[in-house]
Each structure stands twice: as C-alpha cells, then as structure tokens.
Amino acid sequence: MGRVFVAGSINMDVVATAERHPRIGETVTGDAVLYFPGGKGANQAVAAARLGAPTRLTGRLGKDAFGDELKAFLAAQGVDLSFVQQTSEAHTGTAVITIANADNTIVVIPGANALVSAADVAAPVLAKGDVAVSRFEIPLPSISAFFSRARAAGAPTILNPAPAIEAERDLLDLADILVLNESELGLLAKTELRDTDAAAVFIEAARSLQTKGKTICVTLGKRGVLALVDGKPLIIPGHTVKAIDTTGAGDCFVGAVAAQLATGASIREALDYANSAASICVQRMGAAPSMPTAAEVEAAISTSRPPESGDP
Numbered sequence: 001m002g003r004v005f006v007a008g009s010i011n012m013d014v015v016a017t018a019e020r021h022p023r024i025g026e027t028v029t030g031d032a033v034l035y036f037p038g039g040k041g042a043n044q045a046v047a048a049a050r051l052g053a054p055t056r057l058t059g060r061l062g063k064d065a066f067g068d069e070l071k072a073f074l075a076a077q078g079v080d081l082s083f084v085q086q087t088s089e090a091h092t093g094t095a096v097i098t099i100a101n102a103d104n105t106i107v108v109i110p111g112a113n114a115l116v117s118a119a120d121v122a123a124p125v126l127a128k129g130d131v132a133v134s135r136f137e138i139p140l141p142s143i144s145a146f147f148s149r150a151r152a153a154g155a156p157t158i159l160n161p162a163p164a165i166e167a168e169r170d171l172l173d174l175a176d177i178l179v180l181n182e183s184e185l186g187l188l189a190k191t192e193l194r195d196t197d198a199a200a201v202f203i204e205a206a207r208s209l210q211t212k213g214k215t216i217c218v219t220l221g222k223r224g225v226l227a228l229v230d231g232k233p234l235i236i237p238g239h240t241v242k243a244i245d246t247t248g249a250g251d252c253f254v255g256a257v258a259a260q261l262a263t264g265a266s267i268r269e270a271l272d273y274a275n276s277a278a279s280i281c282v283q284r285m286g287a288a289p290s291m292p293t294a295a296e297v298e299a300a301i302s303t304s305r306p307p308e309s310g311d312p
Contacts, residue, residue: 002129002262004048004255005155007058007121007146008041009113009137010074010084011093012066013247013287020100036286037073039093039113040135040162043248047255047291048133049078051277053262058083058121058146059138060112062092067112073288083123087112093137102243102282108163113138121146128154131258135160140171147174156261160254161188177215177267179254185209185218195220202226203233215267217257219250225275229267236272239279239304248287253278255291276300 018030037046041059049055057079061067063086070092075081093111097104116138122145126132132150134143134157147157151174159175161167164184172178172188182202186193189205206216206228217227224238256274265273277297284290292300 001054002127002131002155002264003054003056004045004131004133004258004262005056005058005124005126005150006041006045006048006133006255006258007116007138007143008044008133008135009039009093009108009110010042010057010059010061010070011039011095011108011113012036012070013038013095013097015097015099015247015286017099021098021103021105034285036289037070038095038248038287040137040160040251042070042074042079043251043287043291044133044135044160044255044258045079046074046077046288047252047277047281048259048262050291050293051256051259051297052294053259054080055259056080056083056124058116058124060084060090060115060120061086062090062112063088064092066092066094077288083120085120087115090115097247099245099247102246104245104247106247108137110137116142118142118145122149126150126153126155129262130155131158131262132156133158133160133254133258135162135254136165136167137163140167144171144174147171158254158258160250162250164188172209173211176213177217177257178209179217179219179250179257181219181221181250195223199226199233199235203228217271219253219278221246221249225253225271227267227271234268234271236275239276239300241279241283243282245285245290246282248290249278249282251287252281252291256297273297273301276304
C-alpha cells in the first residue's frame with residue numbers, strides 16, 4: 001500500500017452557530033461557540049488516516065495552546081507528525097466560522113501556515129505508489145516545490161485550489177488530479193458559475209483546465225460529483241442526507257480520494273468512495289473530528305448498494 005503525504009494548513013476552528021447569517025453591519029444572537037481542530041491540510045490528513053492510509057503531514061503550528069492541542073489531536077488520529085514544526089515566529093492558524101442552517105462562512109487567519117517553506121516540503125521522501133496532496137492555505141511556491149518532488153518520485157499529485165485565489169498555470173499543471181468546487185472552478189476558468197447550473201456548463205469550464213492525463217473533479221454538494229476522466233465526463237449522484245455542518249466535506253472528499261488511490265483503486269472507484277465518505281462527514285459538527293472511518297464508509301456503501309440478483 002502506498003502512503004499519503006499531505007503538505008498543508010493546520011488551524012483551530014472557532015465556530016459560532018446561529019439561526020441565520022448576519023447581513024453586513026448586522027449583529028445576530030448566536031447559539032453556541034465551539035472549538036474544533038481544522039485547517040484543510042489537517043482535515044485531509046485526518047480523513048486519509050481514519051480511512052486506513054499511512055498518512056504524513058507537513059506543516060507548521062505556533063508555540064501556543066492551540067498548537068499543543070492540535071498536535072495532540074492529530075497524533076491521536078494516527079497522523080505521522082514527523083514533518084510538523086512548532087514555531088515561535090507566528091501564532092497557530094485560526095479559522096473563524098459561522099454556521100447557520102448547515103451553511104457556513106469562513107475567515108481564515110494563516111498564522112504559522114504562511115511560514116511553510118520549500119525546505120519544509122523537501123524533507124519527506126516520497127516513492128512511487130505514494131500520493132501527494134496539497135491546497136492553497138500554504139504559500140504557492142511551497143506547493144510547487146512539493147509537487148515537483150512528488151512528480152520526480154512517480155507519486156500522483158492531488159491539488160485542492162482552495163480558498164479560491166488566482167494561480168499560475170504552471171502550478172495547476174503539476175496536479176494530476178484537480179478537486180474543486182463551483183466557485184473555485186469559476187475563478188480558475190475565468191467564468192461565472194452558479195451551483196444551479198446544468199452539468200454541461202461545469203463540463204465546459206472544466207475542459208478549459210484539463211491537460212492530457214489530468215482528472216478534473218468538481219464537487220457540487222448535494223448534487224454529487226462531476227469529473228472529467230481521460231476527457232470523458234463522469235457524474236456521481238449525491239447522497240440524500242440531513243446535513244448539519246458542511247465545513248469539512250470537501251476536505252473529507254480529497255482525503256478519501258488520496259487514501260483510495262494509495263490502495264491502488266481506480267480514479268472512478270476513488271471518487272465514488274469519497275462521495276460516500278463526504279456524505280457521512282456533513283452529518284456531524286466540526287471539520288477534522290467529523291471525518292469517518294473506513295468501517296463507517298463501507299457500511300454506508302453497503303446500505304446504498306442495490307441488492308444483487310437473488311437477494312431479498
């Protein structure tokens with residue numbers, strides 16, 4: 001089995017829940033304030049580890065209470081933290097999240113995540129069969145350095161270009177698999193997209209980013225997943241569940257894809273599995289703590305699978 005190497009952010013999520021989101025300039029009364037381990041890098045690493053993949057995370061934490069708490073949590077999930085450093089140069093990354101009716105707004109303060117360097121990502125030694133994962137919550141030059149090393153080792157690369165920011169085409173071209181939502185796709189494809197657009201609209205936008213051999217995967221929430229694999233569109237329907245908190249769903253999806261590819265699964269098998277994993281994640285509060293185990297995903301797949309011929 002290959003390993004999953006994640007280079008990315010580690011945050012403490014400060015979550016406020018309310019009946020609705022405030023309008024600009026408005027104050028609303030909230031229901032609760034909660035603290036959850038998060039950060040897209042940490043979330044994706046926890047997802048992969050809980051799903052059974054040997055997982056190593058590269059990143060930075062502050063030398064503060066949040067940093068100590070996050071390090072203890074990640075270690076308890078089975079994530080290898082050999083390449084996570086605590087620094088006194090900056091505070092631990094923090095995300096301020098408001099949740100109302102299962103939808104969220106997020107403000108991220110990078111802190112120590114902004115210090116992840118090309119030297120940091122050069123420390124892990126990848127091999128063929130491993131999977132490299134990153135996203136846009138650490139400096140882009142560090143992601144380029146990390147993916148270049150992965151490519152040289154023969155390890156496939158997965159990029160989640162979130163949060164949505166402009167990126168050079170050279171960086172996007174280093175990703176073998178691009179996983180993004182409609183807003184991120186719209187920014188990179190330089191077109192306006194809505195979550196209600198027809199599948200053909202997303203396919204056309206995705207084609208503008210596709211190069212030979214690259215898989216483009218667009219996560220569409222309850223609508224499911226749309227992907228371009230070898231230039232051919234693939235649609236995986238969403239699961240009907242009662243969503244409570246969608247904060248970590250995309251990260252769960254990415255971590256699950258990486259974990260499956262590390263086992264040798266095909267990209268289609270990995271996407272289908274990840275879609276089921278994310279449907280479990282949204283039914284729980286929090287980001288990293290909401291990631292499912294392999295047993296939970298297998299149970300969900302079994303209950304949704306149509307009975308075989310001869311079954312009752």
